[in-house]
Amino acid sequence: MKTEPAVLSPEETAFLIRQRVARLATADGEGKPHAIPVCFAYTPGAVYIALDEKPKDVPPTKLKRIRNILENPSVALIADRYAEDWSLLAYVMVRGRAELVEPDADEHAIAVRLLRGKYHQYERMRIEENPVIAIRPERAASWGALDEPDAQPSILDAVRGRRSVRRYLDRDVPADLVDRVLEAARWAPSPHGRQPWRFAVVTEDATKERLADAMGEEWRANLQMDGQDAEVVERRLEGSRRRLLDAPVLILLCLYLEDLDAYPDETRQESETTMAVQSLGAAAQNVLLAAYELGLDAGWMCAPLFVPRKVSEVLGLDPKLVPHALLTLGYAEGDPPQRRSRKPLDELVVFRDG
Numbered sequence: 001m002k003t004e005p006a007v008l009s010p011e012e013t014a015f016l017i018r019q020r021v022a023r024l025a026t027a028d029g030e031g032k033p034h035a036i037p038v039c040f041a042y043t044p045g046a047v048y049i050a051l052d053e054k055p056k057d058v059p060p061t062k063l064k065r066i067r068n069i070l071e072n073p074s075v076a077l078i079a080d081r082y083a084e085d086w087s088l089l090a091y092v093m094v095r096g097r098a099e100l101v102e103p104d105a106d107e108h109a110i111a112v113r114l115l116r117g118k119y120h121q122y123e124r125m126r127i128e129e130n131p132v133i134a135i136r137p138e139r140a141a142s143w144g145a146l147d148e149p150d151a152q153p154s155i156l157d158a159v160r161g162r163r164s165v166r167r168y169l170d171r172d173v174p175a176d177l178v179d180r181v182l183e184a185a186r187w188a189p190s191p192h193g194r195q196p197w198r199f200a201v202v203t204e205d206a207t208k209e210r211l212a213d214a215m216g217e218e219w220r221a222n223l224q225m226d227g228q229d230a231e232v233v234e235r236r237l238e239g240s241r242r243r244l245l246d247a248p249v250l251i252l253l254c255l256y257l258e259d260l261d262a263y264p265d266e267t268r269q270e271s272e273t274t275m276a277v278q279s280l281g282a283a284a285q286n287v288l289l290a291a292y293e294l295g296l297d298a299g300w301m302c303a304p305l306f307v308p309r310k311v312s313e314v315l316g317l318d319p320k321l322v323p324h325a326l327l328t329l330g331y332a333e334g335d336p337p338q339r340r341s342r343k344p345l346d347e348l349v350v351f352r353d354g
């Protein structure tokens, strides 16, 4: 796959994709400027902006920004942070050429997915019927405290804004941020408050490779057992390996059952274990939300669940720890393309009395 040369630095990328709104500046053929606030999604090589007006009200080509782009494709997009504490001010400006991507183009579907992944509001809007503006970045400029985390999102915003990230920038995660993420995990609810989980943190390439090798072997055997085509098997394995190696930090969540209550009957013992697994899920969600609040991104890989012993061996862990989930941590290289939409609440709430 051809990789575009990066116009934005990792710091600029990380700042840009965290912003929910930017300003798009266009100019007509005579250079008369026009600027509007826009929602946008970013992937390396393109910034996408939806046209959400209903075609009946205003045909998209009548919109001033579109007329300008058609007359003069040079545009600038600026995303900024304002704070009364001026040490936190920052902006990123992207200059480039804009074009319209029509609904029948493959790229249109990609853009719509990215935009809907970032803004749940678009799920209910027929943005797929209109062209999408694509800005091809040519130059970027920035200023200020790009690296400072943004003002804290509300918990509900973080719950909705967090998303699984599977491709990261080549940018280290400061160790103190990893500690703050783990600190959030520590506060997860747990049965009897016994905290039946332990964490392993991996940042060294050599360890990631050994983990990838150990988990890859088992996965290859499973995929082959499922009768998957050899080429597909290799492609999926390579993708998974790349995910492990490219993520700056891996956090392994292990189940630790030793401190839990012991029961004489199997049923209660099983429930005790289930509660521990539920609690591990809560710790994982704390990691994901804390990472999001700190300006990081995270992803979830279930692979260790299938080869817990091998993972333990690679890391030299106590055999009493059962590796369950691997959380990747880093800075997203762009808005993730595969964000899944959610079922409506009506479908999920199966009983409500009164």
Ligand SMILES: Cc1cc2nc3c(=O)[nH]c(=O)nc-3n(C[C@H](O)[C@H](O)[C@H](O)COP(=O)(O)O)c2cc1C
Pocket (backbone or CB within 6 Å): 162, 163, 164, 165, 166, 300, 301, 302, 303, 338, 339, 340
């Ligand atoms: C228990 C669990 C296991 C998961 N395992 C994987 C995995 O192995 N690989 C992966 O890419 N995503 C995995 N995910 C992430 C889900 O695919 C993701 O959360 C879901 O598609 C919703 O997308 P979002 O997190 O971006 O909202 C897992 C999530 C959970 C809760």
